[in-house]
Amino acid sequence: QVQLVESGGGLVQPGGSLRLSCAASGSILGLYNMGWYRQAPGKQRELVATVTGTRTTNYADSVKGRFTISRDNAKNTMYLQMNGLLPEDTAVYYCNGRSTLGTYWGQGTQVTVSS
Numbered sequence: 001q002v003q004l005v006e007s008g009g010g011l012v013q014p015g016g017s018l019r020l021s022c023a024a025s026g027s028i029l030g031l032y033n034m035g036w037y038r039q040a041p042g043k044q045r046e047l048v049a050t051v052t053g054t055r056t057t058n059y060a061d062s063v064k065g066r067f068t069i070s071r072d073n074a075k076n077t078m079y080l081q082m083n084g085l086l087p088e089d090t091a092v093y094y095c096n097g098r099s100t101l102g103t104y105w106g107q108g109t110q111v112t113v114s115s
Contacts, residue, residue, distance in 0.1 A: 009109030022095030
């Protein structure tokens with residue numbers, strides 16, 4: 001069982017930056033795919049970005065060129081660097097990890113983009 005804990009959310013002005021972190025309770029080497037998802041009020045949860053164990057990345061069209069996903073296996077942590085934030089990026093951001101044993105979710109961290 002892997003526990004994932006997000007941090008780094010907060011209130012930021014449009015055009016600003018935040019870096020989210022997802023810390024795992026154990027090794028993330030077994031998580032062949034990790035990702036960030038987000039859910040805005042009244043909307044379904046959507047994919048933001050994913051990164052595989054071989055560092056292959058994938059992004060939603062809405063964040064390409066602005067967000068960067070990465071993982072540090074030595075620190076058992078995944079990151080999401082968010083630049084050029086827009087009001088429509090406001091949502092609860094969730095960390096996700098997948099292994100052969102199951103799928104794991106964090107509790108979420110709130111990101112609010114507002115002036």
